[in-house]
Amino acid sequence: MLLKNYYRLSLLLCFLLFFLVSCDLIPSVAVNGTPIITTGNNTPDDAGTPQLNVWSKVATGVELRYEDWKSPTGDDDTVTIVRFDVRHVRLSVEYQPAHPLYMSDWMHKEQATAIINGGYFDQQNRATGLVISNGQVFGTSYSGFGGMLSVDGQGRLRLRYLVQQPYGPSEQLKQATQSAPMLVLPGGKRAKFSANAASSRRSVVAMDKQGRLLFIVSPGLVFTLDEMADQLVHSDLSINMALNLDGGASTGLYVNAGSQHVAIDSPAQLPIVIIVRQT
Numbered sequence: 001m002l003l004k005n006y007y008r009l010s011l012l013l014c015f016l017l018f019f020l021v022s023c024d025l026i027p028s029v030a031v032n033g034t035p036i037i038t039t040g041n042n043t044p045d046d047a048g049t050p051q052l053n054v055w056s057k058v059a060t061g062v063e064l065r066y067e068d069w070k071s072p073t074g075d076d077d078t079v080t081i082v083r084f085d086v087r088h089v090r091l092s093v094e095y096q097p098a099h100p101l102y103m104s105d106w107m108h109k110e111q112a113t114a115i116i117n118g119g120y121f122d123q124q125n126r127a128t129g130l131v132i133s134n135g136q137v138f139g140t141s142y143s144g145f146g147g148m149l150s151v152d153g154q155g156r157l158r159l160r161y162l163v164q165q166p167y168g169p170s171e172q173l174k175q176a177t178q179s180a181p182m183l184v185l186p187g188g189k190r191a192k193f194s195a196n197a198a199s200s201r202r203s204v205v206a207m208d209k210q211g212r213l214l215f216i217v218s219p220g221l222v223f224t225l226d227e228m229a230d231q232l233v234h235s236d237l238s239i240n241m242a243l244n245l246d247g248g249a250s251t252g253l254y255v256n257a258g259s260q261h262v263a264i265d266s267p268a269q270l271p272i273v274i275i276v277r278q279t
Helices: 002-022 103-110 225-234
Strands: 036-038 056-059 062-070 076-084 089-095 114-117 131-133 136-138 147-152 157-161 173-179 182-185 200-208 213-223 239-244 253-257 260-264 272-278
Touching: 056 253, 062 213, 062 253, 076 253, 076 260, 089 131, 089 147, 089 173, 103 114, 103 253, 103 260, 103 272, 114 200, 114 213, 147 239, 157 200, 157 239, 182 225, 200 225, 213 225, 213 253, 213 272, 225 239
Parallel strands: none
Antiparallel strands: 036 260, 056 062, 062 076, 076 213, 089 272, 114 253, 114 272, 131 136, 131 173, 147 157, 147 173, 182 239, 200 213, 200 239, 253 260
């Protein structure tokens, strides 16, 4: 009798699953952190397997690429890279420590071209460094370490190493977020830093030698910070400078450009995000 009931329940569950899939009621998800790429009809493209090592122009000024990066231990991860021509996009930083959101909720709220997590925050969701959101200044700048992504009053976007170019309170910045450590120093030089040897989800903001902005996300528990820095300097991305963002459970990336959509949700709620929109 128990066996018969088991089979009946199994058949019922199978029928229900078939019904939900056929009605598009089950959303696309990221499996084990691997980004799901969807087309305009919200169905996985090529069963969710991205084409590797090829830049795809998904919108004016926005390119998307996937690479399979391997750690020294032999583990690998599909890394998502978004590259922006800064002449065709505008960047903002949103900060709401009283009401942090998962990355998926941020994307739903902002309806942006792309969105990535920002810098570090404490248990009260307050930024540990400086944040400037739409001209409002919060927190205190890092001194003697770290880096900053910023936009000035003329809309000029800049990534800088705070040791070489410290932040001055008289600067008229409209947007900014700070994080640490720098992974690649100006000129493409591998940075030296002290960090634990744990492998974790990683998120990076970078500028290449052609002046383009890059968001780089490794959603698997694969790379240490040192390994990520090595990957960046040995890649063919022509990176001039790269800053580690708050990784681990904060790592998230969404892209909604053209017919392609990338969804890597953050396990944690985020008070700070970096948003890119087409101009």
